[in-house]
Structure formats: structure tokens, C-alpha cells
Amino acid sequence: MSEKKRGLGRGLQELLATSDWLRRDDIQLFYCPVENLVPNPYQPRQKIQDQGFQELVESVTQKGVLQPILATKTDMPEQYQILAGERRWQAAKAAGLAEVPVLLRESTPAEALELALIENIQRRDLNCIEEAMAYRRLHEEFHLTQQELAERVGKDRSTIANLLRLLQLPADIQSDVVNERITMGHARALLSVNDPQTQRHAREIIIERQLSVRETEKLLSRKAKPAKTGGEPVADAHYRHLEESIQARLGTRVTLRRSGQRGSITITFLSDDDLQRLLELLGVAEPNAG
Helix, strand or coil: CCHHHHCECHHHHHHHHHCHHHHCCCEEEEEEEHHHEECCCCCCCCCCCCCCHHHHHHHHHHHCECCCEEEEECCCCCCEEEEECHHHHHHHHHCCCCEEEEEEECCCHHHHHHHHHHHHHHCCCCCHHHHHHHHHHHHHHHCCCHHHHHHHHCCCHHHHHHHHHHHHCCHHHHHHHHCCCCCHHHHHHHCCCCCHHHHHHHHHHHHHHCCCHHHHHHHHHCCCCCCCCCCEECCCHHHHHHHHHHHHHHCCCEEEEEECCEEEEEECCCCHHHHHHHHHHHCCCCCCCC
16 A cells, blocks of 8 residues: 555654654554544534635645544444544545554543644634534533633633633524624624624624624614613513514514503614614604605
């Protein structure tokens, strides 16, 4: 079998010559058939085959896999779970390699997630939502505090906290961040309002007008405040359902308030254009309209 088809590049010899940790007793280096490797179930990266993937395939085809894939044994004979390097493995398969260099080491589930997370962070391969989800999983499954997470990945605790806050956004807005329709800065600005419907409507304005983060912050700072009517927000399930129905119809925040037999409906708008949109939905013409 040719060196190319085995997936070995010059970088491996250099790695062997300089890496003391490869000489540890719990680590083995060998060639592994690509079909004997399985993905890491703790892989935080959701999009392995992104726009740069084909370039990696071409590089692997020409030069082989320059950096060994880190893996651990599974309960199945001759099967190994990838700890770090899943994208290289996928590229090796796409390039038609039969074998790839593998570093084998023992690993716990927590270490499997931590290694995959750290590798992707160091390579800047994760978007902010994927990174936040990985931190949340480390916290929920392995009970790591924000400070412990920060120490593991070499970041400030405040950075971890800000990333985790992004997961408070509705799932569809998180998807917009993953798909690069809006940025992390836009997402953080949307957290300044608590109502999901208002967040969604602001998101549409951001995308439609291609607002910058600063423009988004200014837009949200102009959010209309509920009028003080002396009443209280309704708690009755029937009125709450009406409130949600009106919000869904108008695409903005709506507040119902009751004071005895009387009450008020407050409709939030975010800009002059948004007000015009609401007026059209309600069939109301502006005073100066012809």
C-alpha cells in the first residue's frame, strides 16, 4: 500500500520526534482502517462538511493525513471512537484512503467531550451556539462549574457565561446564528428584550435591513414601553391565550391589562416602519395618508 493511501504525511514523523507525551504508556500509535473508526457522540460541531471541507479532502488526497486522529477503544472488537479529528477522518474517507494514523488512548465520556470541545475551540471550528451547547453539556452531564469550564478551555468565566446566555434565545434564532444569518453580536443584542415574539420580529428587521450590531442595539433601545394604566398584566388563562393569539397575528409583543371591568391592550412597535406595518395589518390609515 502506498504511503499516500495509508494517509501518512511528513507531519507525523515530526510529531513523533518532538512529542514527549506520545511515549506515555497509555497511548499507542498505529494505522487503523477507516471503517474501524466511529464518530464521537460528544462531538460539539454540528456541521462537519462545511464549505472548507472539499479543500481538506484535496489536501488529504495529495499529502495524506498529516496529524494523527485521537481515538479510544469501544466495547466492540477492533472498533475505535474518535476523540479528536472527526473532520480529518471524514476527509480521509472522501479521499479514498484505506487507513489513517491513529493515536489510541483511554478516555472517559467527560474527557471525550472535553477533548473534542478543546480541539474545535483551538481550531476555531465551532460557531458560538455549538460552543455554548458543548459547555452546557459539560455542565449538565459532568457537573462542571462555569469557572471549571473556563479553566479547561483557557477562557474567562464571563466569556463562558455570555455564551451560555445565548441558549436562552428561541431555537429558530439560534439556528440563524449557526447558519450565519445573524452574528453573535446580534444575538447578544436580542437578549436585551425578554419577549420571544419581540426577539423574532427584531431578528427579521435585522436580516431584512442588514443592520449592524450597533444599529440593532439602537433599534432595541427604542422599544416601546407598556403604558401605565393602573392595571396589572392579566393572569387568567383565557386572557393569556388571547394575548398570545394577538401577538402571533401581529408579530410583535402585546400586553393585556385589566383593572376591574376595564382594561387596555398595549401593542409594541420597534420603529416607524414597524408601526406602518402594524397599521396596515389593522387596516388603519395614517392621518396624512391620501
